Amino acid sequence: PTRRSSDLYAVKAVLRGTADTPDNNFGLIFRASDVTYAGPDSYYGLYVGLGDESGQICVGYAQNNWNSLGNIDIDYEANRDYTLEVLVYNETFVILLDGEVMGEYDAQGFMNGTVGIRTYKQLFEVSEFEVRTLGASDFDNFESGYSEYVDHPVTWACSDYDPDTKGRYGFIGTVTDLDGVQCKVIVTVKG
Numbered sequence: 527p528t529r530r531s532s533d534l535y536a537v538k539a540v541l542r543g544t545a546d547t548p549d550n551n552f553g554l555i556f557r558a559s560d561v562t563y564a565g566p567d568s569y570y571g572l573y574v575g576l577g578d579e580s581g582q583i584c585v586g587y588a589q590n591n592w593n594s595l596g597n598i599d600i601d602y603e604a605n606r607d608y609t610l611e612v613l614v615y616n617e618t619f620v621i622l623l624d625g626e627v628m629g630e631y632d633a634q635g636f637m638n639g640t641v642g643i644r645t646y647k648q649l650f651e652v653s654e655f656e657v658r659t660l661g662a663s664d665f666d667n668f669e670s671g672y673s674e675y676v677d678h679p680v681t682w683a684c685s686d687y688d689p690d691t692k693g694r695y696g697f698i699g700t701v702t703d704l705d706g707v708q709c710k711v712i713v714t715v716k717g
Contacts (some may be wrong), residue, residue, distance in 0.1 A: 536664060537641045538644055540654040541576060546604045548577035551584045552645035555562040556611055556619075558588075560644055567592045570593040571639050573614050573622050576602065583610075583621060587634050598628050607653065613664050621668045627667050656717040684713075690717040 537556050553575025555561075561569040567588035575584045578625040581602030586594040600623065611622040615632070619630040641657055687695045694714050701707040 534613075534615045534660045536611055536613050536656075536658050536660055538609065538651050538654070538658075539643065540607050540609050540658045542651040542653065543602070543604055544575055544649045544651065545577075548602070548604075548648050549579055550646045550648045551559075551575035551577035551594065552650040553577075553584070553610060553643070554641065555588075555644045556612055556641045557639040558616060558642065559639040561591060561640070561642075566644070570648065571637070572612075572619065572633065572636050573644060574610065575644065576600070576608055576610060577650075582621065583628055585629070585631060586620065587636065593634075595616075595631050596629070599682045600628075605657055609654075613660060613667055615660065615665070615668060618668065625632050631668075680709070682711075687713075689715060691715065 530692055535617055537554055539554060541552060543552060553573060555569065555571050555573050558569045558571025561571075568590055569588050570590070572587045573584070576582075578584060578597070583600055583601055584594075585596050585598070586592060593662040598621070608622050609622075613620040613622065617633050618630055619633055620630045643655070672710045679702045681702055682697045682699050684695050684697040687697070692715055697713060698712045699711065701709070
């Protein structure tokens, strides 16, 4: 994938559930839009939360209804601080719990929007909330890493090129904004 600065950030919160056995979850929404507050899933965007009866990380998205992307079992404890972090990068996001990678998921086409906290019938506390740009070490958490593409102006030259004559021609490209950098492309003209 290519790196586009508007598509990458991290959202992190320190969360604490107060129920001994939660019957639902609480966590982070991101790339969310059209948040209406009419119900727990009345928005368009992604969600990662903690809790549920079996103690898990709940991963999914809302489109005015709930769509699960899966659950990750954890050893949930009431009244314990959990650091939940989501690294958002182009079409994917990675979930970290207390600094440990828990999984990588497809962003389901959600490419922009707001971030925030969300709960469904569950009391919880938030002691920290942060949104930041991804740093170089964050990309190590993604399975495929990242590639950064930079466009450079190139001046092309081929002294014997004739578009009306069959043959192979070698074009030499000089990268104009980098000292001493050239490249070569072979072009075949078929008649």
